[in-house]
Amino acid sequence: MAARGKHRRPKSRPLTRGVVAAGTGGAALALPIVGATGAHAAQPTQVAQVTQVAQAAQAATPQVALVTHKVSAGDTLSRIAREHSTSGGWKKLYEANRAVIGDDPALIHPGLTLTVGTKNSGTSADPANTTTAATTTKPAASTVTPAAAKTYTNDLDGWIKEALDVMAQKGIPGSYDGIYRNVMRESSGNPTAINNWDSNAVAGTPSKGLLQVIAPTFAAYHVSGTSLDPFDPVANITAACNYAAARYGSIDNVNGAY
Known part of the structure; x- marks a missing residue:
């Protein structure tokens, strides 16, 4: 028996075990032990999801394709610029194609291929590899298309x-x-x-x-x-x-x- 006033202190154990028995009047109840960082355990997963979303957005870069026009008999720069709604009109069209046309914008020959603009041909993102968070909502894509430029017969x-x-x-x-x-x-x-x-x-x-x-x-x-x-x-x-x-x-x- 230990001397009075000198009770033996039970040896402390680290909080690394999965369960601890709690007394319930003769029965033992197994309780999970929650560590000090338990309240923040979900953070790494959330960060990974946000990172994946950002990476997917960066990967979805528009791919630009050139729009060309093959000159036919009767074509003029002003006519082609109007047909393709070229910003800046025939002068801008001439500047962009001067190497092809030459020094005289009034003389364009049938068979020449002119660059008249660019268009968005899609994105480089792979839908199969794109990950989004469960709470992320994406607005529906617009179904409105611009009116086609008016065209005229070459006669x-x-x-x-x-x-x-x-x-x-x-x-x-x-x-x-x-x-x-x-x-x-x-x-x-x-x-x-x-x-x-x-x-x-x-x-x-x-x-x-x-x-x-x-x-x-x-x-x-x-x-x-x-x-x-x-x-x-x-x-x-x-x-x-x-x-x-x-x-x-x-x-x-x-x-x-x-």
Whole structure:
């Protein structure tokens, strides 16, 4: 028996065992031991999930693809720029393709391949390897698609319709019938027609294009946004209609040589 006042202290044991017996009046109840860090045990898993989400987001980088246009007969830089809604118009298109076109933006040859823009072709993320946290919600992708750019046929009908749209934007009067009537009289619908025998030709300024416009008139009444080439069908029509509007009120009022 130990001396009075000198009770023997039980030997302490480290809290590393899985269970401890608690007295319940003769029965032993096994209780799990919760360590000091038990309340934070889930943190490594949460951090891993957040890291995986961030890595997946970084991997989902848009892949950019070039959009090209193959030049065909009758094409002009202004027409191609409008068709593809090129930001900056024909001048920007020329700057981006100067190495292909050469020094004269008015001369583009059929068969050339021009870069007209870029498009997003998807992402590099692999859906099978992408991990997201259970509580993460992702908004549904938009189903709205932009309206397609208006296109025109590469013939007299298309050239007149495109010219009328440009004229409507610039406030230049004129109708399809008025333009068609004068085109057929002046050039029979040939955009490369040139008059080398009349007084204008003798003076060194031959009439050119669908509506037989001389160089000084074309320069004075050229409509911004169209080609600087007088043989360009749309540029020729709009410049001629702009001139006719200033002198006669409208191309519709022109019924003979003007």
